[in-house]
Amino acid sequence: MTGITSNNTERRVGDMKCDDAKKLISLYIDNEMDEKIHSEFEDHIKTCKTCRDELNAISKTVELLRSIPQVELPVNFKEELHEKLVKLKEENQKSRKGLFFIKNKYIKAVSTIAAGAFVIFALRGLFFNNFLAKSSLNQAKGDAEITKAVETENVSESYDLSDQVADLSQAYTGENAIQADEILSMRSFIAEGDEDINSDDKAVVKENENFKLNMMEEKASTIPDYTMPEKVDRGEAGGISMASFGIQPRQNAVYFTEDAILKDAAVRVRINIYNDAVKVGVVEEIVQNYKTWNVIANNDNIDNKNDNISIIEFNIKGLDYESLVSKLNTEIDKLNLIVEYDNPVLLQEVEPKYREYSTQLEEINSQILALPESKDASLSSKESKLKEEKNNIENNIKALLADYDYIADAEVHIKEQ
Amino acid sequence: METKENVLIEKSKKGDIHAFETLIEAYQKKVFNIAFGMLHNYEDANDAAQEVFIRVFKSIKNFKGESSFSTWLYRITANVCLDELRKRKNKNVVSIDEDITLEEGEISRQIIDDSPTPDIVAEKNELRKIIYNAISELSEEHKTVIVLRELHGFSYDEISEMIKCPQGTVKSRISRARNILKNILKNKRELYDRDYVK
Numbered sequence: 028m029t030g031i032t033s034n035n036t037e038r039r040v041g042d043m044k045c046d047d048a049k050k051l052i053s054l055y056i057d058n059e060m061d062e063k064i065h066s067e068f069e070d071h072i073k074t075c076k077t078c079r080d081e082l083n084a085i086s087k088t089v090e091l092l093r094s095i096p097q098v099e100l101p102v103n104f105k106e107e108l109h110e111k112l113v114k115l116k117e118e119n120q121k122s123r124k125g126l127f128f129i130k131n132k133y134i135k136a137v138s139t140i141a142a143g144a145f146v147i148f149a150l151r152g153l154f155f156n157n158f159l160a161k162s163s164l165n166q167a168k169g170d171a172e173i174t175k176a177v178e179t180e181n182v183s184e185s186y187d188l189s190d191q192v193a194d195l196s197q198a199y200t201g202e203n204a205i206q207a208d209e210i211l212s213m214r215s216f217i218a219e220g221d222e223d224i225n226s227d228d229k230a231v232v233k234e235n236e237n238f239k240l241n242m243m244e245e246k247a248s249t250i251p252d253y254t255m256p257e258k259v260d261r262g263e264a265g266g267i268s269m270a271s272f273g274i275q276p277r278q279n280a281v282y283f284t285e286d287a288i289l290k291d292a293a294v295r296v297r298i299n300i301y302n303d304a305v306k307v308g309v310v311e312e313i314v315q316n317y318k319t320w321n322v323i324a325n326n327d328n329i330d331n332k333n334d335n336i337s338i339i340e341f342n343i344k345g346l347d348y349e350s351l352v353s354k355l356n357t358e359i360d361k362l363n364l365i366v367e368y369d370n371p372v373l374l375q376e377v378e379p380k381y382r383e384y385s386t387q388l389e390e391i392n393s394q395i396l397a398l399p400e401s402k403d404a405s406l407s408s409k410e411s412k413l414k415e416e417k418n419n420i421e422n423n424i425k426a427l428l429a430d431y432d433y434i435a436d437a438e439v440h441i442k443e444q
Numbered sequence: 445m446e447t448k449e450n451v452l453i454e455k456s457k458k459g460d461i462h463a464f465e466t467l468i469e470a471y472q473k474k475v476f477n478i479a480f481g482m483l484h485n486y487e488d489a490n491d492a493a494q495e496v497f498i499r500v501f502k503s504i505k506n507f508k509g510e511s512s513f514s515t516w517l518y519r520i521t522a523n524v525c526l527d528e529l530r531k532r533k534n535k536n537v538v539s540i541d542e543d544i545t546l547e548e549g550e551i552s553r554q555i556i557d558d559s560p561t562p563d564i565v566a567e568k569n570e571l572r573k574i575i576y577n578a579i580s581e582l583s584e585e586h587k588t589v590i591v592l593r594e595l596h597g598f599s600y601d602e603i604s605e606m607i608k609c610p611q612g613t614v615k616s617r618i619s620r621a622r623n624i625l626k627n628i629l630k631n632k633r634e635l636y637d638r639d640y641v642k
Contacts (some may be wrong), residue, residue, distance in 0.1 A: 053622050054619070055598070057593075059600055089594060091571075091575065092625070093594050093597070095571055097473060098477055098572075100473050101490045104493070107490075109465065111494065111498055112497075119459065271567065294612055393451060441634050
């Protein structure tokens, strides 16, 4: 339809109504309409002064809006933000805490390990494992059962094993949730004070024979320098009387993500359950739903010797750690407990090499990134060279990681409020 | 292929503050300006922009790269500012540039402004004041799209993604908001340039 319809509500110029044209002004300014409407709109504007004025007015407004200069950042903006970020990071590193409330029914069913009855030694880090291995070597001289255990590189020291603990270890080994081939080792170190060795723990030792801890002795000699936690009492030759652990400051936290090279690496997780605050079985059950290995059940005295602590220590795929922790959180949701956990921290033996490789990797990545986009043959050969180099570094990292059963450790604390 | 930004994002996910600061370097001023456009007050814009980056740092682990980092960042910016505006509804917040009306007439609010404002832009500042005043009269929805579109030049697409609205909605909001602004500014045209708005 052509011609002008002079009507207040339906003014029409060309193929377009003024009302429609006015709605299109904004899109026209932003060049956001298709060609057909665009030319119709321009036809309309050419002939309709009202709409042309409107277009001009809005264009001017937009122009005006766009003309104003940006304001500068406040002088201390970056410093202020930096401080906040540092503080935030520190808070995160200290511990990520959650408060959870226990139902009485859980408290009622306390740990299968009686409070205060035993001191069980937890292994802490590779060196400590070996340290124990060596200690037990000494000790084993007078004890055939233990010697056997050590010969098979299954470190197991047991003192005065009680029925309760035997039950516990049965419970562990009986759990089908942990597949046998995934369990490399299961150890219980139970001591009543530093009393005599009781050979009643055959069951435990026997279990251990099924598990392998290859290379343990070798590693002990190749890893000379694992710094012991300050509070660890190395004990006397012939047996460890007591070990207590300070909670170490967490640095070098490492994050496991799906796409990272670390995705298959394992973390040694140690769950400390204080004062039988929660039934150990509850935690075990949760743990066993994950692919874990090197499961160690332990009991230990930490700091305050009156506080009894049950310890579950095991390896878990790094990727699963967060999920395990959140599962722990939700499962004991209603328990009147505090759950504290930290991020996995790289072993001291692994850390420098790993950092070195990842720095190299980043360097290569940014070099690849910096290559101009081009089909040029010399460029693409350069790119493939860089990629090859990247591959090599990745393989180095994989090789490094393959040397260790686990590359980081993490602690979880479950205690009363 | 990984971009430099992705490398920085990955590092930031691991809690690397330096990488995070490098990552946001290019966006800080824009985030602050969006906040200033929305909130029309230096101190609030500062607080909001700080809050934006803290939130981003906290949640960057969850950033999956479905949208570009900047879009994600500006979406958080818009949300933080809208939160602040909603909070304000219950408070009586005065803008820096709003004049106090006394019986004798209007006087300018005296506020120590520690932000760098070179003399060269003094004239522009006057204009800015008028425009920001006009923008502050808009509704939250209109304010958001105008700030993003006119003050920061985002495309309809980007805005649609930032405020999680269909493009059609964005289009009509921008159109409406421009009309409203045109009318507001028309009444003030004598304040700056008689010829600017007809």
